[in-house]
Each structure stands twice: as C-alpha cells, then as structure tokens.
Amino acid sequence: MAKTLLLLVQSHQVDTYVNVLTHCIKHEQVENIVFVGREGLANESLSDELVEKICTRIRELAGQNDVYKSVSQSLPPDERLKDKVERIDFLRPHLSLGRLKKKFGRSEAVIIDITAASTEVSNSVMASFMTDGFEHICYFALHDKVYSSSWGKTRLYHDLVDGKGQANYSYSDFSKSDSIKQSFDRLRSHGKWIRALLLLSSLLVITVVVLLFTQQTNLAQILALISALTIIAGFMESILNISKQFTGLFSIKD
Secondary structure (H helix, E strand, O other): OOEEEEEEOOOOOHHHHHHHHHHHHHHOOEEEEEEEEEOOHHHHHHHHHHHHHHHHHHHHHHOOOHHHHHHHHHOOOHHHHHHHEEEEOOOOHHHHHHHHHHHHOOHHHEEEEOOOOOHHHHHHHHHHHHHHOOOOEEEEEEOHHHHOOOOOOOOOHHHHEOOOOOEOEEEEEHHHOHHHHHHHHHHHHHHHHHHHHHHHHHHHHHHHHHHHHOOOHHHHHHHHHHHHHHHHHHHHHHHHHHHHHHOOHHHOOO
C-alpha cells in the first residue's frame, strides 16, 4: 500500500531528516512526502528554509551514493516544494486534525514522523493524533553503537546499514506497542462514554427549557441539577482517565 509521510520539521539537524526519508522510501512504501512546519508567520520562512536545506542535502548525497537516488527522485521539484509543506500549531495539533484527515485520508496509509520534534511537540502530537486521528506515529533512533567512540563512520543511512543488511538503527511505530495501543484504545472508549454523557446533558437542558416554558419550575430545577452533575461527571471522567493513561507515556521518547 502506497503511504504518505507527514514529516514534522523542527530540528535543524538536516541529516536526521535524510535518515528518516531514506528509511521510509526504502522500507515503509512511502510515495508521498509532506513536510509539516510550525504554523505562524514568524516560523514559516524558517521552516521553508529548512525544507530547502533538507532537499538540497539529499540531492547532494544522491550524487555521491546510489542509496539516496530513490529518495531524491521522490522529492518534489523546487517550484512545487511549497505545495508539499503543511503547517500546524505544534502545541495544539488537534486544531489541524480534521483538515489533515480530510486531505490525507485513511489512518493506515499515513505515517506521522516525530523524530525531529521536541519532546513537548511529540507528546502533543501523540496525544491528539493517536486518540482520534492517525495511529502510526513513528520515530527513528540510532543504536548506542553508533554513538560510541569506536564507530568511526558517519551517522548517515549509508553507514548505518552494513553489507549484510544489518541496520544500526530502529524505526519504531508507537501504535505497534501493545501497552500504548491498549492505553489509547481505553482513551477512545472513554471518549465515547464522555460524548454519551454530554449528549444526555444536552437533552436534559432542552427538557429544562421546555419545563420552564410550561412553568413546571420545581421539576425544571431538579433536571437542571442533574444536567450540571452530568456535565461535571463527564469532564471529571475525561481528566481522570487522561491523567492515568498518559502517566509515563510521555517519557517514551526520552
């Protein structure tokens, strides 16, 4: 299945993006690359410049090593580069969720890569997207061996995979972790319960209005109290379960 890669662009370590893109083109059936920059006029030019540097770096490497040629060919031409940049509020990514889902379709055909994002941004994206959006949140990590003084090579993809195909890195999909998947499944189920509570509350409010209109004040007051308690219960349930499910979850990247 052809996939779309939504690559969060934040870190200025260009080679990080090179590794992610090379892996995804070669191993994750990615055919559509989309760079996701930070929303806001002050950030747009910076992210555009960074995307240009990433593309320039890959094209340079493609001229030196054949392993990068397929990646270079997958990049959009310079005149269409801005068409491949999406912008979201990194700290409130849920605001862009509807637009992204509408534009890129099924969750199983989209990879969200948070390798180059800060822990704070990664946490926000995971919390928003995995509970009600895209499930495949992925992260590229070099093995400890690569950081040792005895490594003696670059930390680019062509040096991370040896002649036998053994990779000195991992590419993790958080949705494939049983504990994380169960946590988000529970969050989704609680979300349905909360929506049911809020629907019930809405019906009670309508009933209260009708009773007040017909001057049945005492019954209206009782139902108003029940409605208020229903709303409070919904929000308390939401806060309590999110707190429980995300305790320790946000330390995964660290």
